[in-house]
Amino acid sequence: xxxxxxxxxxxxxxxxxxxxxxxxxxxxxxxxxxxxxxxxxxxxxxxxxxxxxxxxxxxxxxxxxxxxxxxxxxxxxxxxxxxxxxxxxxxxxxxxxxxxxxxxxxxxxxxxxxxxxxxxxxxxxxxxxxxxxxxxxxxxxxxxxxxxxxxxxxxxxxxxxxxxxxxxxxxxxxxxxxxxxxxxxxxxxxxxxxxxxxxxxxxxxxxxxxxxxxxxxxxxxxxxxxxxxxxxxxxxxxxxxxxxxxxxxxxxxxxxxxxxxxxxxx
Numbered sequence: 001x002x003x004x005x006x007x008x009x010x011x012x013x014x015x016x017x018x019x020x021x022x023x024x025x026x027x028x029x030x031x032x033x034x035x036x037x038x039x040x041x042x043x044x045x046x047x048x049x050x051x052x053x054x055x056x057x058x059x060x061x062x063x064x065x066x067x068x069x070x071x072x073x074x075x076x077x078x079x080x081x082x083x084x085x086x087x088x089x090x091x092x093x094x095x096x097x098x099x100x101x102x103x104x105x106x107x108x109x110x111x112x113x114x115x116x117x118x119x120x121x122x123x124x125x126x127x128x129x130x131x132x133x134x135x136x137x138x139x140x141x142x143x144x145x146x147x148x149x150x151x152x153x154x155x156x157x158x159x160x161x162x163x164x165x166x167x168x169x170x171x172x173x174x175x176x177x178x179x180x181x182x183x184x185x186x187x188x189x190x191x192x193x194x195x196x197x198x199x200x201x202x203x204x205x206x207x208x209x210x211x212x213x214x215x216x217x218x219x220x221x222x223x224x225x226x227x228x229x230x231x232x233x234x235x236x237x238x239x240x241x242x243x244x245x246x247x248x249x250x251x252x253x254x255x256x257x258x259x260x261x262x263x264x265x266x
Contacts, residue, residue: 003031003134003171005050009043016042018170031171032117032133032221048090050136050171051115054222056083057213058140060155062228063201069236078204078212081155083140083165083226091168091259095141097245098161099266103143106243106263109229110187110195110251112180113138113167114206116223120214128210131219134173135180137251137259139166139187140226141243144235166251166261167224177255180206184254185230190247194237197230 002018008026015027017037024042029035031051060079061067067074089095097106117133140159147158177183181202187195204212209225219225234241243249247263 001173001176003027003050003173004044004169005048005052006042006044007046007048009045013048014042016044046090047092047169049088049167050169051167051222051224053085053088053165053167053224054220055085056087056165056224056226057219058083058159058226059204059209059228062203063197063230064203065197065201065231066229066233067203069231069233074203078209080213081159083156083160086162087160087165089163089166089261091166092261093166094163094262094264095139095166095243095249096161096163097243097263097265098143101146101161103145103158103161104242105144105235105240107142107144107234108187108189108194108243108249109140109142109233110185110253111138111140111226111229112183112185112199112253114180114210114225114227115171116219116221116225118221120210120219121217123210123214125207125211128207129174131210132174132206133221134171135177135256136167136171137169137253137256138224138226139249139251139259139261140229141165165226166259168259169257172256183256184252186252187232188250188252189241189243194234194241195230195232197232199227201230202228
């Protein structure tokens, strides 16, 4: 199933199921529990991120070619950082370049997002995908100057500014994507394809990430796991390619679709 979250004509937030004919039917109930697809055609006033993330667990340096382009050692364990729920952004809404705490090196990162559907703790690799509600596209927007130069050796400051986690446009349930590590993934800025690769290149695949992240840690329903980005990021290009106000950036993932956001200044 392809699920969206939207603001309806009744000024309330709903979930909907996208149909093959292009229509959307309203979902009744909780997509993290019991729900059903109604026969009511959804009146979509505004498309929202497909879930309101309870937490973002993010993995760095998880593609081999990306590690190579940044001259980084292949990690022994997944490298973890987090984003706050404040960073969540809807499809079509702007990525805001920080001005008050200014950044001049804001980068795009196309990523496959994994949405946890039920509480997961100490999950084995073999059962990991049983805990996945579905998959979406994400942009791990990163202020590289705050991440690398000013962040005191940790990444969270450069990763968790407002709007730095666009997510969407839909959630594709796990029954439709049998192998999340066999998907084409790309980032397109102003029509130029700057990342173009496949999730097969992950160092730690999705089941391994869930096994690791759930170790002695409860992943709550609505947790979003950002699984890393392929090579081609702006930081590693010659010359470097930073996002600027007026840009439009899209993340494309096979079987999921295209997530597009304009870029503006704070």
